[in-house]
Amino acid sequence: MNKEAIAENLRAHTLKVTPQRLKIVESLNTYGHLNIDMLYREVKESHPNVSLATVYKNLAIMTQNGLLEEVKISGHKSVFEVKKAPHIHLHCSRCGKIEDIEIDLSYVKAEAEKRSGYIVSGSEAVMVGVCPECRHNR
Amino acid sequence: MNKEAIAENLRAHTLKVTPQRLKIVESLNTYGHLNIDMLYREVKESHPNVSLATVYKNLAIMTQNGLLEEVKISGHKSVFEVKKAPHIHLHCSRCGKIEDIEIDLSYVKAEAEKRSGYIVSGSEAVMVGVCPECRHNR
DNA sequence: TATTTAAGGATAAAGTTTATCGTTTACTGG
């Protein structure tokens, strides 16, 4: 995804296009899931005097505006990702990596609604385990 | 669940039985899901000079030892619960309440393993929506 | 290109969690 497409995406979420924001989204496109410290380091590479507060402020507003999503991982700092089609997360407890996998949860949602009376508007699921690489390299 | 049963549960997890720990688990049995501030307030009622550090230390060790579980809720502080049979969480975005519901995720787990090569050992799922009470009282 | 408004940077303040350390308490074995 190129810079102009990212800029489009920012504008689509009523956010001004700034170099710092471009870099944040670019980094997330490249690495998938990054926490705030990683993102701060990333942005500093191209903008050495970026303020940590800027990263905080941007993650907050980009998440509020629906461009990013925060993923809470048990025992770790939250990571952020660019919002895309609904999916669940795989978290490797050995190497810490996080992957997306598109598994349909509509059955779970329907079942939850039926049995609880809730109207469910969203869901978040994380499966924890060991990835193939970590299983083999030991 | 009475005090002796809670004490049993603590011992079963190689934890000494202290009044502060009893109160924490008792509160969680009563209310289901509480964050650290709520638990601190709870324990203070029966042990007015409990230290906040004690609550932190106990939640950490009880979680490590598998007696409690931490539930990360988007936009809120983590809540804790007494570990029980696998279940997923319902979170009402209006009133903030959290409920358990036992829905089988083994299909999701199997599918995730098949498609990713991971060996999945655990999962955490939260469905966000509006509970029946909040839907009606407005 | 000037104007307006939002965003950035620096840093202070607030809030949260962990570490330290001396004292107290729960457990064990006699």
Next chain:
DNA sequence: CCAGTAAACGATAAACTTTATCCTTAAATA
């Protein structure tokens, strides 16, 4: 039941994280 030991407690400092403030800079609009 009591003494000894190790763990837990309380108080508090330190570390760490997040948010707020305020002045400067930059992006969008016409």
